[in-house]
Amino acid sequence: MPLRRAKQACTHCHRRRIRCDVLQQRPCSNCVSQDVPCEVGVSQRGKYPRKKTLRTQPAQPQPILPEIATPTATSVNTISHNRSDTNATASPTLTPTPSTSHAQQRITEPTVFLGESSPLTSVMDPRQPPKLHYPLPDRLAPTSTRDEAVRLHQVQRAAQLESDGSLSFPPQATTDSLLQAYFRWFHPCFPIVDRAAVYGARCRGALSPLLLQAMLFIGVSLCDDETFAKTEFPVRYRAKFAFYSRARAIYEADAESSPTVKLQALFMLSFWRGGPSEERDVRFWLGVAISLAQKRGMHMMSKFSHPTREKKLWKRIWWALYLRDQQSAAALGLPPRIRDEDGDVSMLEPEDIVEDEVVDDPLFGRQTQQDVLYPVEMAKLARLLRTIVSTQYLHHQKPDLATRNALNQQLCVWESELPFELRLDAVSSDSLFLTGLLHLTYQNLYILLYRPVFLDPTAHDDGQIALDAATKSSRIMEDLLSHHLVQHGPPHLITHAFSTLCIHTIHHRRSSGTTRTLAEHRARLCLLSLEELQKSWDLENWVLHLFFKGLDDGTAQSLRLSTPGGGGEGGNGAGGGVSPDDGSGSSSALVGGTGSGRQLGYGPGSGNGYGSVIDIGQADDWYGWIPGDDEADALNLQNLEFLYRFL
Numbered sequence: 001m002p003l004r005r006a007k008q009a010c011t012h013c014h015r016r017r018i019r020c021d022v023l024q025q026r027p028c029s030n031c032v033s034q035d036v037p038c039e040v041g042v043s044q045r046g047k048y049p050r051k052k053t054l055r056t057q058p059a060q061p062q063p064i065l066p067e068i069a070t071p072t073a074t075s076v077n078t079i080s081h082n083r084s085d086t087n088a089t090a091s092p093t094l095t096p097t098p099s100t101s102h103a104q105q106r107i108t109e110p111t112v113f114l115g116e117s118s119p120l121t122s123v124m125d126p127r128q129p130p131k132l133h134y135p136l137p138d139r140l141a142p143t144s145t146r147d148e149a150v151r152l153h154q155v156q157r158a159a160q161l162e163s164d165g166s167l168s169f170p171p172q173a174t175t176d177s178l179l180q181a182y183f184r185w186f187h188p189c190f191p192i193v194d195r196a197a198v199y200g201a202r203c204r205g206a207l208s209p210l211l212l213q214a215m216l217f218i219g220v221s222l223c224d225d226e227t228f229a230k231t232e233f234p235v236r237y238r239a240k241f242a243f244y245s246r247a248r249a250i251y252e253a254d255a256e257s258s259p260t261v262k263l264q265a266l267f268m269l270s271f272w273r274g275g276p277s278e279e280r281d282v283r284f285w286l287g288v289a290i291s292l293a294q295k296r297g298m299h300m301m302s303k304f305s306h307p308t309r310e311k312k313l314w315k316r317i318w319w320a321l322y323l324r325d326q327q328s329a330a331a332l333g334l335p336p337r338i339r340d341e342d343g344d345v346s347m348l349e350p351e352d353i354v355e356d357e358v359v360d361d362p363l364f365g366r367q368t369q370q371d372v373l374y375p376v377e378m379a380k381l382a383r384l385l386r387t388i389v390s391t392q393y394l395h396h397q398k399p400d401l402a403t404r405n406a407l408n409q410q411l412c413v414w415e416s417e418l419p420f421e422l423r424l425d426a427v428s429s430d431s432l433f434l435t436g437l438l439h440l441t442y443q444n445l446y447i448l449l450y451r452p453v454f455l456d457p458t459a460h461d462d463g464q465i466a467l468d469a470a471t472k473s474s475r476i477m478e479d480l481l482s483h484h485l486v487q488h489g490p491p492h493l494i495t496h497a498f499s500t501l502c503i504h505t506i507h508h509r510r511s512s513g514t515t516r517t518l519a520e521h522r523a524r525l526c527l528l529s530l531e532e533l534q535k536s537w538d539l540e541n542w543v544l545h546l547f548f549k550g551l552d553d554g555t556a557q558s559l560r561l562s563t564p565g566g567g568g569e570g571g572n573g574a575g576g577g578v579s580p581d582d583g584s585g586s587s588s589a590l591v592g593g594t595g596s597g598r599q600l601g602y603g604p605g606s607g608n609g610y611g612s613v614i615d616i617g618q619a620d621d622w623y624g625w626i627p628g629d630d631e632a633d634a635l636n637l638q639n640l641e642f643l644y645r646f647l
Contacts, residue, residue, distance in 0.1 A: 010038045157253045166246040166253075167209050169216070174231045178219030180363050185222040185488040188371040188434060189378075190320045192264050194313055196357035199364050208261045210250040214268035217243035221271065221536050222488050237538060244272050248280075259296055263289055263317055270324060271491060273538045282328050282491075290321055290337045299343030312352045319348050319375065323382040330389045330448070331495040340386065348379040373419050374434045380414060381441050388449050399452065404462075407449055415442065424476075433485050436476045437493065443469040443476070444496045447503060454503065457510070470503035474522040477529045486532040494533050501526035 009020035013030050022028040027038030161167050169175055183195065193211070201207040220228065220239045233239035247265055256262055266289035270282050293299065298318050301311065322338050329336035353372045359365075388407055392399045420426055427435045446469035454463035473496060480486045486493070501523055508519035533539055 008040065011041045012036055012038065014041070158255065161249060161253055161255060164246075164249060166213070166249040168246075169212065170232065175216065176363055177227050177230065178216045178223060180219075180365070181223035181227060182215050182219040183363075183365045185433075186218050186490075187365075188368075188374060189437070189490050190267070190323075191353060191371070191375060192267055192313075192317045192320050194309070195355055195364055195367070196359050199359045199361060208256055208258065208265075210247055210256040210265045211261050213243050213247035213250060214265040217247060218268050218271060224484070224487065225535070236535065240272075240538075244269065259292060260313070260317070263292055263321075266292065267317070267320060267324070271537070273491065282324075283332070283334070286321065286325055286328065287337055290325060293318060293321060299338070299345060301345050309356055315345065315348065315352050316375065318345050319379045319382075323378055326382045326385050326389075327492045327495065330385055331492070333393070336386065340383075347383075348376045350376055352376075370421050370431055370434050373422055374438060377414075377418065377422060377438055378441065381438075381445065384410060384414065384445055385448070388445060392449060392452065404449060404453075408446075408465075411442070411445060411449075429483060432479060432483055433488065436480045436485070437489060440473055440476050440493065440496045443473045444499055447473070447499050451499075451503070454506070466503055467507055470500045470507075471522065473497075473500040474504065474525045478525050481525070481528060481532065486529050487535050489533065489536075491533075491537050494530065494537060494539060497526045497529040497533065501530075 008023055010022045010028055010031060012034070013020035013022070013028065016030075018030060020028050020030060022038065022040060026040075031038035170178075187193070187195065193215075198207065198211075198215075202212075217240060220231070220233070220236065220243060228236055228239075231239065233242075247269060250256065251262065251265060251269075256265075266285050270285035270289065272280075272285070273282070298314055301314060301318070306314070325336045325338045328334075350372045353367075353375055355367050358367075384407070387410075391397055391403050391407070421431065422435050422438055424435060424439055447466050450462055450466035450469070453459045454466035456463065477486065477497060477500070480489070504519045504523040504526065508516055508523060511519055530539055
């Protein structure tokens, strides 16, 4: 016999959504068992006027930003507040219906994530799965406001973006070449966009202006010199700043409603390298992106069931944020914003990287097997990096031999399980870029693990591991330099090159004879790599000021450091230099011709054939901490430890 619904329930049972027998006995059996007062509320059924007319009224018109014409065919004609959350993919945003369970809702809905500690979870039905994603009411959407003043403000912001040029784009040929550079060099390392979705949205003219400006910022940073020379921009740094400023203005105007697009753009903006005193640096943009991702519940994805394509995209974005967060935190000696214990996102798998659709367009490129495997292995190394830092460098942790040996074993296991396509012994000229970046990251973990031991002159055996890792890193960098690939590397390559430079410099100071000469050569390779990386990421040469200031006179002489005005070997800029007006983006160029500061020569007289000069500028150009003159008399290992934190 089917159960009949109770005609009335007490307030306690009504609030808990359980069956009540208050009509048979009072207090009801539930209130007796729970020892709570049993009160019957007064029904309001039929006691208020019905507003049936509301159902037939037309929907409130949404505020629409005015159409803004852009100068090229690749520009976006409007700012759409109704795009889907995956870069305007084929499927529109799904509106939840009463029959749609929480676990089946799309992650593209406007929702907010509230974890188990939220008081709201205590009043939910305990018989149902825990609900952590809560849909936002339509009236709270930025496009649903009924306030005329707010709608007017939105229109004014759109007009301001147009007048500032934030919605303008370069000619189509330039846009194509920069997008091609994005998908050639950046996308294999950080596959945070859906290639097919971006391709489709661009063909329809519906690509988000925020996302496009951010992608052009990355593209102009990583494109080669020949490609950049064909653009209308005279200076690379100014082009990068233009695209960065436009994307930043669109984001701050809140002209993009898609959380996924915001996450993708914020991640790209985190690659902006301003001066050491700039507030909106890598950590700032990463912090904003991570906060938005956690607000959407991205760190707890295993608790929800989402469409496969969207789940794969979100998983790739999360692990890209995790990787960048761990790398920047370790390099700066600051705490990461993502902690392993706060989330339950499973490790990346090749299935998460494989693209669902193949784009047949040379501009957007095609995915290779290396592209599939590289992000997975980098995510594993990011986890190992987090473990190394948390066990070896936290103030309350005292490194011990057993922990170090266990981490060494984990690194060995990672290398033994590495897919064939990413092994150094199977590398070819076509696969060198990703393989080289991966193994540089791997060797840097050894340097990070054994650097404290290496700095102790009495610990020869374990300290040799850090030196061997630095030697392998310099060999990889030499291969990348010979194929002109260093310039296209991501910013964490700066950390690896500088870390390797510090190890070789210390070894150079301790050695003599042939060993000393080899250490000098390897240090030069690191400096040359930093010179190449400056083209893309505006290397903060003030760190090298501090580095050279920390060297003793003997080491400076061996590394061809000339005195101010003395010329030195290669002292007048053999090979030509880059001045600030050429786009270095800093007050004094890292790579320079003549200069009043000391220089590290690569000219004909230095015997290495590189034909360039490292200019370390003047003391007036330094930022931040500057060692005193007495500290430069000897190689100060503590200074090198301090310098490491800045890259």
